[in-house]
Amino acid sequence: MAGFEVISSKSPEDLQSSIDVPRTNEDDDCPVEEVRLTVPTTDDPSLPALTFRTWVLGILSCVILSFVNQFFGYRSNQLYISSVSAQIIVLPIGKMMAATLPSKPIQVPFTKWSFSLNPGPFNLKEHVLITIFANSGAGGVYALNIVTIVKVFYHKGIHIIAAFMLAQTTQMLGYGWAGLFRKYLVDSPYMWWPSNLVQVSLFRALHENEKRPKGGHTRLQFFLMAFIASFAYYLIPSYFVPSISAISVVCLIWTKSITAQQIGSGLHGLGLGSFGLDWSTVAAFLGSPLAYPGFAIVNVLVGFFLMIYVALPILYWSNAYEAKRFPIVSSHTFDSTGQTYNITRILNPKTFDIDMEAYNGYSKLYLSVMFAFTYGLSFATLTATISHVALFHGKTIWQMWKKTTATLQGHLGDVHTRLMKENYEAVPQWWFHIILIAMVALALWTCEGFGQQLQLPWWGVLLACAMALFFTLPIGIIAATTNTAPGLNVITELVIGYIYPGKPLANVAFKTYGYISMTQALSFLSDFKLGHYMKVPPKSMFIAQLVGTVLASSVYFATAWWLLTSVEHICDPSLLPEGSPWTCPGSDVFYSASIIWGVIGPLRMFAKLGIYPEMNWFFLIGFLAPVPIWYLSRKFPNQKWIQYVNMPIILGATQSMPPARAVHYLTWGAVGIFFNFYIYKRFKGWWARYNYVLSAALDAGVAFMGVLLYFTLQSYDISGPDWWGLMNDDHCPLATCPTAPGVVSEGCPVIR
Structure with a gap:
């Protein structure tokens, strides 16, 4: 079953009062009060971002979190390690690298490129990019539930390349939707993504000079x-x-x-x-x-x-x-x-x-009766979220959207948008288009090829993509203004269940392509907004997200495939030895959902x-x-x-x-x-x-x-x-x- 989402605790009046009329171009501070109070309006473009330290610590964070979260995903208590852990741990390591590594430039053989192991003090932009890598590793790969139920619950085979491509395409499709709506959901000062302010506050707190308190600890x-x-x-x-x-x-x-x-x-x-x-x-x-x-x-x-x-x-x-x-x-x-x-x-x-x-x-x-009633509550949660957002935040969302379109038409923005446009080159739109076209093509090949092991026909893949495309903008507006994101898992299961009944793998594959690609898009957009607030070069953000997503999907897949093929009787408590933790409670529920x-x-x-x-x-x-x-x-x-x-x-x-x-x-x-x-x-x-x-x-x-x-x-x-x-x-x-x-x-x- 899907987890719950935390919705903004602010009243409509509180949210409304925090939205001001846009200032003039000379006074272009953010129109959202919470952002003005939290996000710094300064930038130092000379700070390096995608450095050697960023790559080393970012990749390590991504790989470790991916492995650990998938490893624990099959155990009785599915421990989830968030990117906050990496965000805190890498700071002293980054500072130690800055204090010990040589700064002499290293020439890349046969090229004019060179880089330094130590380009200066460990800085905030490096830290943000490392956390973006860690976010990729902490996100999970929903599609691996399909691989698990096929191999250990239905006791059927699935081609390793089909399984791998299923993991990659479902994670990467969201880039396409994110690219299409980035102008509206990132560049607009009214789309402020409240959850990012917590991250901004934590970054600022971690980078403040900390002195050990008397009788206490750092x-x-x-x-x-x-x-x-x-x-x-x-x-x-x-x-x-x-x-x-x-x-x-x-x-x-x-x-x-x-x-x-x-x-x-x-x-x-x-x-x-x-x-x-x-x-x-x-x-x-x-x-x-x-x-x-x-x-x-x-x-x-x-x-x-x-x-x-x-x-x-x-x-x-x-x-x-x-x-x-x-x-x-x-x-x-x-x-x-x-x-x-x-x-x-x-x-x-x-x-x-x-x-x-x-x-x-x-x-x-x-x-x-508890399981049945839980499904009923999942139906109620979906409509309650829509109703709650409309009643408590509807007026605010509508006013923000009108101001967003007016702002973008007038090519105006707040101080953060201005600083980003003045100092950094934007990510070309065709980068996103290429990824979108490639991922749709690979998704069609994954589902139609390999003897149609996933049962989902080409029209099912396109319909799932159409649903994700249709819902990304409206749900993105809700997420960017109220800190809640209604999920599509129930709707996608209902739609394909009525259109194409009796096909368990088609149902879960459709749900994954429709539901997770939209969820990934919102995650990418939220990360882009975090980089926007922290003044990280957009191309560096894009590269970190892209590499992190591909790497995390690969590590998640490799870990799952290794455990599924090496742990005897995994996911079968009746045959596991006493005290074995490999009971797969999450995959057990996913299997039941595929039957239902x-x-x-x-x-x-x-x-x-x-x-x-x-x-x-x-x-x-x-x-x-x-x-x-x-x-x-x-x-x-x-x-x-x-x-x-x-x-x-x-x-x-x-x-x-x-x-x-x-x-x-x-x-x-x-x-x-x-x-x-x-x-x-x-x-x-x-x-x-x-x-x-x-x-x-x-x-x-x-x-x-x-x-x-x-x-x-x-x-x-x-x-x-x-x-x-x-x-x-x-x-x-x-x-x-x-x-x-x-x-x-x-x-x-x-x-x-």
């Missing part, structure tokens, strides 16, 4: 201490006692009660009283809570509690949709008898599509031929949900807390479930509230100085220990001591049991 010293502690501690939950990653107290007390374990299990139930003593449990699926604003954490927790402790118990114990036949929390698919759906019974082995005669003679597809939307299709799932047609009402529910909040915020403008109630976040709070479970939300929320409310209020100076540094150190420590353990011990099948704590579970075996009378499930008592 940020680097604090990072090293926290990193060593995290690195050493992770040996315990990752090797010796995996069970402390999820401790369910209720299950340890009531060892023979199905209901008690359903309520208490943090991994398979409601998680009441469960917790984890492992940073990867905290940050695995939702990201580091230290990096989230407090209002977003509260909205997520409200949505989580309403779903897990109100809606889910009512639905399950009232036996809605035959809920008691299946586990209370599960991402798997089931037949009418409560058994795992045998997909091989309805798939034609030659054509790899649905056999309708076999399907009609077998069973309709059932989901756990691809094999069975929305017509036989969420329409009149399916079990869950009522889920379509969530489109209307989501669309109407922000209306009362908007009305109350206008009715009671002095009640500021109302403006922080965000229905898209509340409705989309549990979109990470599955693969995330209750214990992940509870520990994430507890840590987030502690740091972003208690520490922030009582020790604001400490929070401002060390909060993000601590987050990066905890992530980095876990990542380095996890990789070290695999290469030194786990790859040689050397597991931890064989004892009770080695189980990579929460010791709640009955939580997955059905409670309907007569349903047989392995390891569960049959209810009479």
Whole structure:
């Protein structure tokens, strides 16, 4: 399931008040107040940007983050390392290189080119480009989920070149859309991309001269201490006692009660009283809570509690949709008898599509009630985002867009646009056009060639590209002004599911080309705006993004292919040894989605031929949900807390479930509230100085220990001591049991 997006916490009035009438050309400061307060209006064009240090540290950051994120992507706790970690770590390394490397120019053989290993002090522009490289490595390659389900879930082969080109083309297509709309979404001073201001602030803070406070530590010293502690501690939950990653107290007390374990299990139930003593449990699926604003954490927790402790118990114990036949929390698919759906019974082995005669003679597809309800909430989140943005930000967006078109027609801009045009050569538009044409052609070859292993015909590729092209500008305007970006994953699955049902790989390939290429375009545009604010030469930005994307896609692919072909029984918990972390929870959900939307299709799932047609009402529910909040915020403008109630976040709070479970939300929320409310209020100076540094150190420590353990011990099948704590579970075996009378499930008592 798709994760939630954090939407700007500002009220419409706040946003409106920050947009001023454009100044004259003599006084051309940015018309957006937040930008004026955060982004410097000076530039030094003499500073080198794409230096030897940039290439070395940028490529290293890109490769390490790509490898680590894909490596952990197949593990029980999918730790995600953001580019902020690299942003903090490379600063002292860059300064050390500037202090130690020789500055004598080096001549490139057989050319007139020369370069210096040390062109001067490590500067801000180098740091920005290295972070752009790191962003490429931190972004993930969604298409590799397709490769994973083909190889280890459907047990079919896929040509290595087809798999590689799928990864590259889905990541690179976004360059085309970004190039087409760069003029509107980057050059305009009214398209300000709020999330970039956090990065700008962090860059400025890191490059300020820092003196060690009396009795305290510098940020680097604090990072090293926290990193060593995290690195050493992770040996315990990752090797010796995996069970402390999820401790369910209720299950340890009531060892023979199905209901008690359903309520208490943090991994398979409601998680009441469960917790984890492992940073990867905290940050695995939702990201580091230290990096989230407090209002977003509260909205997520409200949505989580309403779903897990109100809606889910009512639905399950009232036996809605035959809920008691299946586990209370599960991402798997089931037949009418409560058994795992045998997909091989309805798939034609030659054509790899649905056999309708076999399907009609077998069973309709059932989901756990939580999984079905989560899909309903995903529908609601999509329409709620549109409604929320229209109500709270619609007037602002429209005024910004009118000013954008007027500004561009008059060739005017703010001080940042003027400085960029005066000092640097723009990226030629034909660079983007060539990439777009080449990637569309390669995408067509990837899907039509190799025996049509991906099932998606040429018209499907073009339709997916058309959808991405159509939505990039309007969603880009929303993202650039409100800090939210509605995803296309649900819409793309619906469209291809109705047009071309029964083809699982066609469905996921269409979704990836349509959804991810637009997402990549927004990421590229956001990075371009960051470079715009930091006065990085546009061509250097383009080269860093291009090389970083190709390199990251290659490393992600190589890591995935290596693990899929070297880890025995990867993604199959029933055959993996005790304590093995290679359970692939994310790919498991992706596989289920390919069955739901691809094999069975929305017509036989969420329409009149399916079990869950009522889920379509969530489109209307989501669309109407922000209306009362908007009305109350206008009715009671002095009640500021109302403006922080965000229905898209509340409705989309549990979109990470599955693969995330209750214990992940509870520990994430507890840590987030502690740091972003208690520490922030009582020790604001400490929070401002060390909060993000601590987050990066905890992530980095876990990542380095996890990789070290695999290469030194786990790859040689050397597991931890064989004892009770080695189980990579929460010791709640009955939580997955059905409670309907007569349903047989392995390891569960049959209810009479």
